[in-house]
Amino acid sequence: MGPDFKMNIELTIEKIAFGGDGLGFVDGKAYFVEGALPGERVLARIKNDKKNYGKARLLRILLPSPERVEPPCPYVRACGGCQYQHLRYEEELRWKELQVRESFAKELRADAPFIQPIRRGPKEYGYRQSITLHRTVKTNQKPHPLAFIGRDNHSFVFIENCMLADENLKSVFAAPHALGKYEIKRVFKIGQDKGIVSSEEDRLYRVPLGGEVFWAHSRGFFQNNLDVTELVAEEVAEIVRETAPSRFIDLYSGVGTFTVLSAPKIPELCCFEQSPYAIDCLRRNLNERGLPGAIFRGKVEQMFPNFWLGNRKEDSFILLDPPRLGITPQLAEFFSKADMITNLVYLACDLQILLRDLRIILSKGNYRIRTVVPFDMFPRTKHLEVLAWLERA
Ligand SMILES: C[S@@+](CC[C@H](N)C(=O)[O-])C[C@H]1O[C@@H](n2cnc3c(N)ncnc32)[C@H](O)[C@@H]1O
Incomplete structure (x- = not known):
């Protein structure tokens, strides 16, 4: 039997599982530790213990990996978007x-x-041509800042800039936006002239790609x-x-x-x-x-x-x-x-x-x-x- 729920465990991480969590074993049972890297010895707290595997929260890195880097984004802990910023x-x-x-x-x-x-x-950063921001207040016709959904899947993360996004999208993050009555999120994209196109608009725009210039729609996939x-x-x-x-x-x-x-x-x-x-x-x-x-x-x-x-x-x-x-x-x-x-x-x-x-x-x-x-x-x-x-x- 594995250790008790809420117990601290010390383990060596063997690999990165699909999704980015570090994977290690205690008494033959697999534990997934978010933010831990292969080769690292870590102290973690069990937060979810199933019959065949468990999930644990990283408390302390006892022996760090040489591949570990400082995540450049200040929001990385709260934001749910990135899983690999701490790795080369x-x-x-x-x-x-x-x-x-x-x-x-x-x-x-x-x-x-x-x-x-x-x-x-x-590019490993600054490559996204499109980002989606979410409504953060109930009555939304007055302008207010929009946010990403956090790592916990429900809290809002207000940011000044996302490092994954093309630098031309920077202005949309902190700016207030007035959403329509039924609009719960808004998508912002970059067009041909580096101008911003949003899903509020119902219009065509152009995107240069592979030596061609494509027609795309502000509300469609690109x-x-x-x-x-x-x-x-x-x-x-x-x-x-x-x-x-x-x-x-x-x-x-x-x-x-x-x-x-x-x-x-x-x-x-x-x-x-x-x-x-x-x-x-x-x-x-x-x-x-x-x-x-x-x-x-x-x-x-x-x-x-x-x-x-x-x-x-x-x-x-x-x-x-x-x-x-x-x-x-x-x-x-x-x-x-x-x-x-x-x-x-x-x-x-x-x-x-x-x-x-x-x-x-x-x-x-x-x-x-x-x-x-x-x-x-x-x-x-x-x-x-x-x-x-x-x-x-
Ligand atoms: C991943 S995108 C790929 C689009 C295209 N290959 C490209 O690279 O721009 C998937 C596309 O499938 C369309 N789509 C989604 N469900 C569909 C369905 N059941 N039948 C036909 N098209 C669908 C979407 O509108 C979207 O344009």
């Missing part, structure tokens, strides 16, 4: 890559050779880390070149980022997207370049299976870039069975969700994993982007 960035990258390798090995019994080294952009998005688009373009499809199917296409950047020369382009904000921009982004794209409006899970059953084509290339929650089990099941799909690239911003969906897609033995590429799209946070290329077995 190169080590964060190494641990994230290892998490991908271990997760694929454990969850899919898939050996690591096809997993490529993690790719990173030039990629947050532009440098790393370029790397992802280059990787997709490379796979497209190698497989030379006659049709590129962009599922959850958004404004058409990957169709435009990775597959503009493919003869037949099909984009599936449900958001009216994105579709308006998608149409402009295709038309402006004279790209002959067909736009399918609505939910991918409802439209794509019927489309495919009526339009099977062996040399189609399918890109899946769903929201964080991934695809439905039914759609994953459809992919697992669909014959004639030769190349499927799944781009995910949540590793666990990707593994969940791949387990279903791979379950019938119709595909093999050709390559997996992790991208550090969200430095200093627990998140990462993973591309998995499946080809017909």
